[in-house]
Amino acid sequence: MLVNYTDKELDLLARLMRAEAIGEGDLGMLMVGNVVVNRTISNCLTFKDNRTLTDTIYQSPGGFAGINSNLFFSSATTKEKELASRVIKGEYYYPATNALWFYAPTGNENCVALWYDQQLSGRYKTHCFYEPYPNVCPPIH
Numbered sequence: 714m715l716v717n718y719t720d721k722e723l724d725l726l727a728r729l730m731r732a733e734a735i736g737e738g739d740l741g742m743l744m745v746g747n748v749v750v751n752r753t754i755s756n757c758l759t760f761k762d763n764r765t766l767t768d769t770i771y772q773s774p775g776g777f778a779g780i781n782s783n784l785f786f787s788s789a790t791t792k793e794k795e796l797a798s799r800v801i802k803g804e805y806y807y808p809a810t811n812a813l814w815f816y817a818p819t820g821n822e823n824c825v826a827l828w829y830d831q832q833l834s835g836r837y838k839t840h841c842f843y844e845p846y847p848n849v850c851p852p853i854h
Contacts, residue, residue: 715803716753722766727789727797729770732779733815737838739796744809744837746800749777751813757850760813766801808835811853812842 718726726749734741752760753769763769770777779785789797809815814828817839824833824841834844847854 715750715801716766718766718801723794723797723801724789725770726766726801727793728785728787729777729779730797731789731793732782732785733777734840735784737840740806741838741840742793742796743800743804744806744812744840744842745779745815746797747805747809748812748815748842750800751809751811751853754852755813755845755850756852758813758845808837808842810834811844811850813845813850813853814843815840817841 726746729749730742730745733745737744749766749769752772753763753766755763759775760769760772763772770780812834814831816828818824818841824836826833828841828843831843831845834842836842845853
């Protein structure tokens with residue numbers, strides 16, 4: 714297990730994964746979960762004060778837009794909780810393996826090369842994922 718969590722936090726993570734990436738299927742939601750877990754364990758950059766999944770999900774500034782989505786406000790399904798559990802237990806999916814950021818460009822725009830001064834690690838469907846340079850956040854590399 715990568716982070717300690719409560720049942721409430723498992724539900725919270727599953728709801729955020731749904732709100733951010735339901736349109737990208739299970740794999741897209743798993744990748745969003747990777748970013749949340751990475752931010753929680755990274756202890757670097759703007760994520761130094763994140764100690765729990767709750768800290769990470771509600772971080773302000775720098776948190777996730779999905780917390781404002783209607784998709785975030787209903788309880789997670791059993792399937793969504795299973796997906797969240799998988800990333801907490803250490804399953805990683807490229808290009809989110811070491812990512813701390815993601816965003817979805819509008820329309821058919823390409824991913825920008827840098828986001829928050831971090832390098833593009835790749836794209837999955839509509840989301841672009843960004844990871845810190847090596848040695849910036851050792852816990853996630």
